Each structure stands twice: as structure tokens, then as C-alpha cells.
Amino acid sequence: MTRLRPNILVTGTPGTGKSTLASSLATVLSQHASAASSSLRDDWFEHIDIAKLVKERKFYEEYDEVLDTLVMDEDALLDHLEDYLGTGIRESGGAILDSHACDLFPERWIDIVVVLTCSTESLFDRLSRRGYSDRKRTENIECEIMGVLVEEAQESYDAEIVHVLESNSIEDMDRNTEVVKQIVQQWIDSRSS
Ligand SMILES: Nc1ncnc2c1ncn2[C@@H]1O[C@H](COP(=O)(O)OP(=O)(O)O)[C@@H](O)[C@H]1O
Numbered sequence: 281m282t283r284l285r286p287n288i289l290v291t292g293t294p295g296t297g298k299s300t301l302a303s304s305l306a307t308v309l310s311q312h313a314s315a316a317s318s319s320l321r322d323d324w325f326e327h328i329d330i331a332k333l334v335k336e337r338k339f340y341e342e343y344d345e346v347l348d349t350l351v352m353d354e355d356a357l358l359d360h361l362e363d364y365l366g367t368g369i370r371e372s373g374g375a376i377l378d379s380h381a382c383d384l385f386p387e388r389w390i391d392i393v394v395v396l397t398c399s400t401e402s403l404f405d406r407l408s409r410r411g412y413s414d415r416k417r418t419e420n421i422e423c424e425i426m427g428v429l430v431e432e433a434q435e436s437y438d439a440e441i442v443h444v445l446e447s448n449s450i451e452d453m454d455r456n457t458e459v460v461k462q463i464v465q466q467w468i469d470s471r472s473s
Pocket residue numbers: 292293294295296297298299300301406447448449450452453
């Protein structure tokens with residue numbers, strides 16, 4: 281089936297604001313759709329938190345004590361998502377995948393990629409508040425400074441669908457929500473014309 285709404289991947293280093301933006305987008309984009317037509321459902325867009333899904337459905341192989349992280353069972357996760365995105369309401373799109381790892385999803389699933397970036401100072405504060413160990417915080421800050429996620433996203437998806445957005449402040453968050461809303465509208469318009 282042809283998608284009626286884009287699937288969106290929101291990615292970035294942990295702490296850059298993926299969950300915050302993805303959750304705001306799911307609400308704003310669904311409200312926007314409901315306002316446009318009363319026949320559209322409120323769950324027109326859905327925030328899918330991949331880290332949460334991996335934990336809840338036990339899509340992991342082991343806990344890596346050195347890296348203080350779960351080692352994902354990618355095949356199990358991808359099989360589940362293939363079914364989920366391929367059937368039912370998500371068959372027509374509207375999934376907002378919120379994931380630190382961005383290169384594991386097949387290109388055919390994703391219509392828009394948003395990579396969030398953030399200053400070292402903001403990230404340091406956010407990861408400290410989250411209680412990350414010094415080692416884990418440093419690794420993530422280095423990952424952000426080196427632009428690892430931006431590079432991975434650009435290597436994994438068509439350049440024209442990858443949007444790199446700064447996420448340092450609440451104003452950035454509001455602006456990013458508005459920017460993505462416009463990109464989604466353009467995507468929908470380009471398919472209906
Ligand atoms: N643009 C932003 N400006 C200021 N604080 C933000 C912004 N985005 C997220 N935050 C805050 O930073 C922390 C991490 O955000 P979160 O969305 O959980 O990041 P991620 O999902 O990328 O790990 C949260 O406390 C959140 O409220």
C-alpha cells in the first residue's frame with residue numbers, strides 16, 4: 281500500500297532531545313491532521329520509542345556492563361517493526377521512530393530523517409542530570425562532537441530527506457516542531473498533486 285503519511289526517523293546522540301521532539305511531533309501532527317479533516321484519527325502519527333520497545337519486548341541479547349547498555353537483538357526488533365509498519369494503521373505511515381541507532385532501519389521504511397544536534401555544554405548537563413557515569417557521558421559527548429550520528433544518517437539515507445536541526449533550547453524545540461510539520465506537509469502535498 282502507498283503511504284498516506286510519511287514515516288519519520290528522529291535520531292541523534294542520547295540527550296539531544298529525540299524523545300521530547302518525537303512526542304511533541306506525534307501530538308502536533310495528529311492534531312493538525314484532525315483539524316484538516318474530522319475523518320482523520322487522532323493517532324494519525326505515533327511516537328515509537330525504540331529504546332523503550334527494545335526493553336519492553338526484550339529485543340536484546342545481553343547487558344554490556346562495560347558500556348552500561350543493552351546489546352540489541354536487531355533481527356528481532358526489525359522483524360517486529362516489519363510487521364508493525366507493514367500492516368494495519370501503520371501500513372499507511374505516520375510512524376515517528378525515535379532511535380539513537382539510525383543505520384539499522386531499511387531505507388524503504390523511512391521518508392524523513394531528522395538528526396538532532398546539541399552543544400557540548402547542554403549535552404553535559406542533560407546527561408549528568410540523567411545520572412550517566414563519567415565514562416558513558418564522555419563517550420556520548422565525543423560522539424556528538426565528532427558528528428557520528430549526522431554522518432551515519434547521511435550515509436544511510438538519501439541526502440535530500442536528511443534534516444540536521446539544533447536542539448539547545450525550548451525555542452529550538454518549538455522551531456523544530458514547526459520545521460518538521462512543514463516538511464511533512466510538503467511530503468503529503470507532493471504526493472497528492
Ligand atoms: N531543545 C531542548 N532544549 C532544552 N532542553 C531539552 C531540549 N530537548 C530536550 N530537552 C531536555 O533534555 C533532556 C533529554 O531529552 P530527551 O528528549 O530525553 O533526549 P533523547 O531522547 O535524545 O535522549 C530532557 O530533560 C529534556 O527535557
